[in-house]
Amino acid sequence: MQDNLSLPLLSSYAQRNQLICDRIGQLANGGTCPQILEAGCGQEWQLDLVGVDFLLTGVDLDGDALQIRKRNFDDMDQIIEGDLRTVDLPDSSFDVIYNAYVLEHVAGANLVMENFANWLRPNGIIILEIPDPYSAKGFITRITPHWFHVFFYRNILGLKWAGKPGHAPYPTLFDPIVSRRGVRDFCESKGLSIIAEYGNGLYVPGRGFKRFMLRACTRLVAMLSMGSLSDKHSDLLYIIQRKPISYL
Numbered sequence: 001m002q003d004n005l006s007l008p009l010l011s012s013y014a015q016r017n018q019l020i021c022d023r024i025g026q027l028a029n030g031g032t033c034p035q036i037l038e039a040g041c042g043q044e045w046q047l048d049l050v051g052v053d054f055l056l057t058g059v060d061l062d063g064d065a066l067q068i069r070k071r072n073f074d075d076m077d078q079i080i081e082g083d084l085r086t087v088d089l090p091d092s093s094f095d096v097i098y099n100a101y102v103l104e105h106v107a108g109a110n111l112v113m114e115n116f117a118n119w120l121r122p123n124g125i126i127i128l129e130i131p132d133p134y135s136a137k138g139f140i141t142r143i144t145p146h147w148f149h150v151f152f153y154r155n156i157l158g159l160k161w162a163g164k165p166g167h168a169p170y171p172t173l174f175d176p177i178v179s180r181r182g183v184r185d186f187c188e189s190k191g192l193s194i195i196a197e198y199g200n201g202l203y204v205p206g207r208g209f210k211r212f213m214l215r216a217c218t219r220l221v222a223m224l225s226m227g228s229l230s231d232k233h234s235d236l237l238y239i240i241q242r243k244p245i246s247y248l
Helices: 013-028 063-072 109-119 136-143 146-156 180-190 208-224
Strands: 035-039 055-060 078-081 094-100 120-131 192-200 235-242
Touching: 013 094, 013 120, 013 192, 013 235, 035 109, 055 063, 063 078, 094 109, 109 120, 109 180, 120 136, 120 192, 136 208, 180 192, 180 235
Parallel strands: 035 055, 035 094, 055 078, 094 120
Antiparallel strands: 120 235, 192 235
């Protein structure tokens, strides 16, 4: 069921990047070097942290993607091949956990979020980006099989390596926590604060006529849903903070 609470929308990639980088920059203002975990690091770092010194640890289950990342960028201080549900990392060891478009591919995604809550330092933040399963685009993704996603990437978007080792798309599962309600309920249960929640519909794949048709398709699905699915956004961005320890 679609959550009808108001949702501010991001207007540009620059706004998205600035929003995230400002929050990370605030952690560095005290003179510390933020420890960042890129949880599900894939092939490429997605943020432009200009002027911020940080230490970056990357964890990913896909060894092929890690090799591509190391070969092309070699930009991580520590690389760990492992499952975010089971990898052994120290509690309270990261100031920032960045997790973008990973949870929807994990069976038992709540276990990953449990680990995030444990790994995060007091005052630290989780930056979480997920598709909204109750957007029109998210609904289409949920009801179509993985082979169709691979076909779409290869034949519509023209990504010839799609589905091959180290390359998206990955099978999509959408555990209940991967939703607005799921994220809110989890944060409430763990005493985490949602300090920012945005809808993101900035990226429409394809060009020209293909892009026009994809937008028309999502609008049609939203219209047929009688308002239960949104075509104003497709993804969700969260900044979640762990409250400081109180000794009172």
